[in-house]
Structures are given as C-alpha cells and as structure tokens.
Amino acid sequence: MKKVIMICVLGAMSLFADPATIIKTKCASCHGANMEKVALGKSAVVNKMSASEIEEALKGYKAKTLNKHGLGGTMWGQAGALSDADIAEIAKYITTNLNK
Template identity: 35%
Template sequence: MKRSVVLTSVLLISSLYAGAGEGKEIFNKICYICHGKHAEKSSLGVSKIIAGWKADKIVEKLKAYKSGKLDQYGYGNMMRNRATKLTDEQMQAVAKYIESLGKPKQ
C-alpha cells in the first residue's frame, strides 16, 4: 500500500514538472518571437502583455483563435496558425508556464 502511494505521488509530481517543461519548450518555439522571452512584450506594440495571465484565460483565448472565433488586433490568422498546432494538453502546459512568469516588473 505505502509503495503504491509513493509511486503514485512520484508519477504525479513528475507529470507536473513534465508539463511545465513542455510549456516552456512550446513557448520558446512559437510564442516568444512576438511576446518576448518572458511574455513581457506587446506584440508589434498593439497586443496586451500576457505575462501573468491566468492559465484558464490563456487556454480560452487559444481555443478561440484555434476555432477561428477570435481575431484581436488583426492577428487572428497568425494566432490560429499557431494554435491549431497545439493539443488541449499542450495549450494547458504553455498556459501554466505563462501564468508562472508573473506580471512583468515596470
């Protein structure tokens, strides 16, 4: 019994860290170019800074872009192109990573 509890705990913790690592990897591949290394930039000076946004809000926006229902700042096609490459799990991972960055210091 103790052994299975320990094993379950180890697997849960490692999956949480794997998600965070995957989120950072995804961000560094497809997001940082416009949003900055720490999500601290306004894309082309018009979008909102996303650092510190809640993960649920980020996933909601990514899903809306993916479905073609969202086109903010004229970036709908560009964002849809990126969002369609992500699974729901990858969206969650990158959203949690962005949330973990916190608000940028002014």
Template identity: 45%
Template sequence: MRKILLLTSILTYAAFASPYARCVSCHGANGEKVALGKSKIIKDMTKAEIITALKGYKDGSYGGAMKGLMKGQVSSLSDVDIDTIANQISK
C-alpha cells in the same frame, strides 16, 4: 555516424522543447512584450484567459487584428500544449 547524432539531438530537443518556444520571438521569454505592437501583455493574463484565447484562436472564435496570424501559430497545439503554455505564463 554524425548524421545519426545530429538527428538524435534534433529529435531530443523537439521532444523536450516547451510549446511556448514558438511564442518567445513575439511575446518575449516571459510573455512581457506587446507582440507586434498589437497584443495584450500575456503575462498579465490568468490561466483561464490564456486557455480561452488560445483555444479561441485555434477554432477561429477569438481575436482581433492578429486573429489570422495566431490561428496559424496555435493550429497544431494540443490541449496539453495549451495547458502547458498557460501554466508557464499565467499569474
């Protein structure tokens, strides 16, 4: 019974977790940090800039020093996830 409750809790959390949750450790809860001392402060970016950056990281056409790291972070994001992140963070 405990295993079922634990699995249900995990699945519920995963279903409702923000796609931005994976970004918080480097970029901060509100996009206020310079990630690893190299990134832009993403809360200052427009929605269009965030979408362009995330899609570019995903297809390999965007990025500098953190391009490889970011490609791994965004590779599983859907267009809906990208839009959700952009809405949450943008000006």
C-alpha cells in the same frame, strides 16, 4: 511498418511537448521570452493574464473564432497545432514561471 512506428513516435512527441519549448519556438519572437511584450504593438501582455484567460484565447485562436486586435491570421497558425493539453500546460507555465 517503419512508417507507422515513426508516425506513432512523432505523434507521441507532440502529445508531451514541453511548454517552455513551445513558448521559445512559437511565442517568444513576438511576445518575448517571458511573454512580456505587446506583440506587434497590438496584443495584451500575456504574462499579465490569468491561466483561464490564456487558455480561452489560445482555444479561440485554435478554433479560428478569435481575431483579437486583428492578429487572428498570425495566431491561428501558431495555435492551430496545439492540443488542449498543450494549451493548458502553456497557460500554467506562463502563470507560474514567467515574470509578471
């Protein structure tokens, strides 16, 4: 019973992941704290993209159908665990809170 409760708690935590925390832990090392960097010298600057462009890219990486700039292998791992709600929140957070 304790295992089931713990799994439910951990699952619920991932459903309500804070976009700032996701960006800090999954994105900032390559894209910068404000998503201002050209990751690995190849990517677009994310904070210059629209929310719909960010969502489309993250969903493509999550589905492993996008390999833009040859960064698919890296991004597939980063986006793979994100829910569609996480992706929407990340896109909204970047476009409303980070420097452009």
